[in-house]
Amino acid sequence: MMTFKETAISWQMLVGAALSYYATIAFYRLFLSPLSRFPGPKLAAMSRWYEAYYDVLQNGKYTFKIAKLHKEYGPIIRISPYELHVMDPSFFESLYRMDGRWDKYSWAYDAFGAKDSTLFGSGHDAHKSHRRAIAPFFSKQNVFARQDLLRNNVDKLCQRITSLNGGAIFNLGAALSAFTRDNANEFIVGKSYNELDLDDFGVGLSNASRGAGVFWRTTKHIRWFGPLLKAIPISIAMKSADEGTQSFLRYLLQSEQDTRDTLAAAMSPSPDTRIQNTIVYEIVHSTLPPQEKTLDRILQEVASSTGAGFETTAAALRLIIFHVYTSAPILQRLRQELATVSFDESGSHPLKALEQLPYLTAVLMEGMRLSPAIATRAARVTNKDLQYNDWVIPAGTPVGMTTYLMHIDENIYPEPMRFKPDRWLGPKKASEATYAPFSRGTRICLGMHLAWAEMYMILAALVPRFDFIIKDAAAGDFEADTDNFGVGTKAGCNMNAQVTTVSA
Template sequence: MALTYSVSGGIQMLLVGGLLYSIGLLFYRLFFHPLRKIPGPWYAAATSWYEFYYDVVLDGQLVRQYPILHDKYGPVIRISPDRIHVSDPSFFREVYANNSRYLKDSGFYQAFGTLKYSIVMLIDPEEHKQRRNTVKSLFSTRQMDQLAPSILDVVRRAMNRAQRSYDGGAPLNIQALWSSVTAGLNMTGGGKSFAKLYKDEEMPPFLDAMTKFADNFLLTKHFPLMNRLAVGLPMSIAGMIIPGFAAFRKQCSEWIGEIEEKQAKGLTTASDGRPTYFDLLLRSNAKMPNGLNREALVDEAFVLCFAGTDTTGIGLSLGTYYLLKNPEKLNKMLDELKTVKTNAEGLFEYRELCNLPYLVKILRLSSPVPGITPRRVPAGGVYVAGHFLTGGSTVSQAIRTIHDNPDIFPEPERFIPERWLGENGWELEKWFVPFSKGTRACIGLNVAYTEMYLCLANLFTRFNMSLYKTDDNTTQWADGPAARIRESVKVNIDSIKM
């Protein structure tokens, strides 16, 4: 009896203690927290469950809330107990500038545990600079001339897939096709044989695991411990915790194993003589006393493939949608392409397409990464729109709030490539930030542009297409590690032009 009473009394004490702690924490956040004077919903200031609700329960809708909240509370809002969101283009340029004092937020970028060693997640500017300098030659404009033939090889495969769809009279899931294209290119850039990635030119098997992980990414943002648990568990159990994550990471680990085996044989370049991403990293390792360990290499493989696949893939998919939805814009692009010469196969080469405005600016409407990239306010704090942000607090500005700003882009929801052709075109360029800005901008943006040039130009000049069960409703976007849409973009291949 005494033991039972003691146990029940202990449980009651824990419950009461937990309740008192929660009340005290709530009281502190609302009335004593350094960010207490920042406007915003009181329940967002009180608990991170507000973010969780829009991120997870409503599946990536928090970014869509920002304009609503800013309209109500002003350009600076407190979106969670410790995080500020700003909607101010000039502040964006300050935060995401070259050599910015606003460092990446370790609470966000290092929380994912098993990805923390990748170049995207690095916090220290010097460490990032060293890693970037090691591999930046692979992503230079000059390197695109050498990479373009590999991209054209992928374009040929994509066109063969479209041809088969036409021959069979079946709709084509062009979003899956573009994802296959971008994934294949990212993997070959890392040293994987493109031919081995595909069977009968269908979607690479790892894309399913990658897609499942993307769909659960925001859940792991709020519960990062799930990543660490998933890696150490049997695949069948890990797949239930975070669908796709463990399977995809296992494939990345096997990929690194193949590269290490190749290096052990003295093979330090791809078959065409070019060093791959991991050849350069391992070459750099040999010169450093403390190089990257295997876990860090797996992190790089994971992020290299994931980031390059989803971002460019969604840009190509929605670009296809906007062009088919706006035939007058498509016709202008096709007229422009008629002035450009093709090679002996009738395909466009990269250098011939570099300055055509219709091929890249569609990224503004299809912002590949619409959400936040959090930064830490530097020591001493800053004033933004009359509000003081304390040093060390977390601040962000979603890319989508730049691209959807009507003061910069009138009628931002409309697909208007012509806006880039007028006298204000160069002025708009500084607000065109699909891959962020500054020294921490996406290192692969030149690759993304090259893929988009070659894929869209060649496919649209070879085939007449129309949308199939795809409209504004099915293409509603949601946030994630990259933008996601409700249903894949699908097309009919109506006829062949040449």
């Protein structure tokens, strides 16, 4: 029979074995790993908990820490035991390209819990087949064909703002979020949630939806966190949730039910036009095999594609509108240019005509430079060695760059934090080779044409009609402050403004 003393020794041996195990792992990662020769902080090389400190405890600051690490260690660094990061624009087109096999880094993207979706799926082959099925739906041609849907929401927003004329202060930031959510939901799933009609523009839902960034950052490092939260029945979560979170949970329930109903209608013998203009119909009637058309996968596709169209575009619009309305020269120049465009039979500016306006285009490009679709790095994995200068990056190594950091590189964009639309005009305009607000290569954002259309149309509608005085805010409030996968800002979804209509 084992004595207490013998049991105590066994525990000591267990602790010793654990320490030896982790010491061996640290030794391997520091000295024997194929990545051991790459520069970077030793703590990052030994453990992902280095990154977790900035992701979780410092609320999404690893992107900005990486920028500081590059200044210390050079253009290529090791940012975790497994991953490299490059900060050199000359390497961008070598990494984000159309040819070759490129997987996403599953460790980062699986944390969203939608690994079978086009956006968050990591595998090259699965992504290629999924993307092929829905790419026509998000094509520029289809966006142009359905611009009346966007115009209706533009008009609805303008009507709401007109009703506030006379100096009323309202949350323009929340209104822009409601605008992009209504567009995304109606365009993608054919469902009108009419958040532009809500008194507060659904600001609680806007704020709650931004919590997805915290969910993602935490689940990356604590793999059971996301599945645990998703396993909690919504009926139970509702009891302890605040009002904003309850709005978000109700939206999830409604979205799931609407997707179920749309799927049933899409599979019926004669679905109506509304159903045919949905991503669900596109998937059901694609050449994908039956196992790729299940309710679960379609739910993932719907959730990821609509979610990607909410705050990404709204954040860029808040930043753009702040700079337009706090700079009289920019505002006046935009109004003069828009006055040269004729209205169509609907009384609006045609989208194709707006795209030809150089200064409006420059304003939007500058906004997307400072507020691109995502704030995090986009690591890729390929089955071949990559060459970067004198460095050979081993096949299978996740290596990424960060668009936002490239967009604020002072060597490419002088005075990078200054909003300067003119940098995109004239013979000395900035090169678009390093401009990638929607990424590049095989994983370029499917929804970019929808996002551009929204931004062109809303600026063209607001600028000639309204004067806004932005209250209690500075430019830095709308610039990237947190890596929420998307751009997290100090202002969040809020931008209070006082409005008056422009005299004819």
